[in-house]
Amino acid sequence: MTQAGLSFAAESLVKPYETAKFPVSEGKIGRLVFDALRKAELAPARPCSDEVVVRRAHLGVNGALPEAAEVAAFLKNHKPDKRTLLINSLLTGDEYVDYWSMKWRDLLRVKSEFPINLWPNAVQAYHRWIREVPRENMPYNRMARELLTSSGSNFRVPQVNFFRAVQGSGPQPVAAAFSPLDAVLPDGSKVRIAPGGDPRVDFADWLTAPGSRWFAVPDG
Numbered sequence: 001m002t003q004a005g006l007s008f009a010a011e012s013l014v015k016p017y018e019t020a021k022f023p024v025s026e027g028k029i030g031r032l033v034f035d036a037l038r039k040a041e042l043a044p045a046r047p048c049s050d051e052v053v054v055r056r057a058h059l060g061v062n063g064a065l066p067e068a069a070e071v072a073a074f075l076k077n078h079k080p081d082k083r084t085l086l087i088n089s090l091l092t093g094d095e096y097v098d099y100w101s102m103k104w105r106d107l108l109r110v111k112s113e114f115p116i117n118l119w120p121n122a123v124q125a126y127h128r129w130i131r132e133v134p135r136e137n138m139p140y141n142r143m144a145r146e147l148l149t150s151s152g153s154n155f156r157v158p159q160v161n162f163f164r165a166v167q168g169s170g171p172q173p174v175a176a177a178f179s180p181l182d183a184v185l186p187d188g189s190k191v192r193i194a195p196g197g198d199p200r201v202d203f204a205d206w207l208t209a210p211g212s213r214w215f216a217v218p219d220g
Helices: 003-012 027-039 050-062 068-076 082-090 094-107 120-135 140-149 158-164 171-177 199-207
Strands: none
Touching (some): 050 082, 094 120, 140 158, 140 199
């Protein structure tokens, strides 16, 4: 490469962390992150460039790189809230639904081949329900509760397939599928299951209760 080419390359290089201004917390998650950093006596990272933001947002939300035209449009946008607008627009797209429903299908064992024993029609019903989770922005605590407590036909009630997809019907395989289920809850507290009651409901009550660290919702 010639000296002129090296000079041009150096001038056109975009620094990923290019501003000396420290970021400010915006929203509930931002406040939680900044509070944690402050307690740990850690300085927050400096804001990254627009080029890095648009790449990270697309990869994190859609699992794919942005198109060149999308990058160009974002860089030309000078609205102060353009980063928030970008993320909100990605969260309403079909690509987001496709990507995150695929992740959940892997975790929840949605398949009809060995060793999972689900009928193809059940797999289709399970697949459609899981796809609605990101599309409807379903809270994870509600998702977990429905998976743990639903009953009925696994064709008409897709959530029932969570248990049907477990490799075995005994206590050990079922327990291995999700946090230990016993009269003593994982935090050490005890629960009395009423005669004829469903222990899954007691576990789901504990798991999704307000203030639960598994599905914590920030105050404010």
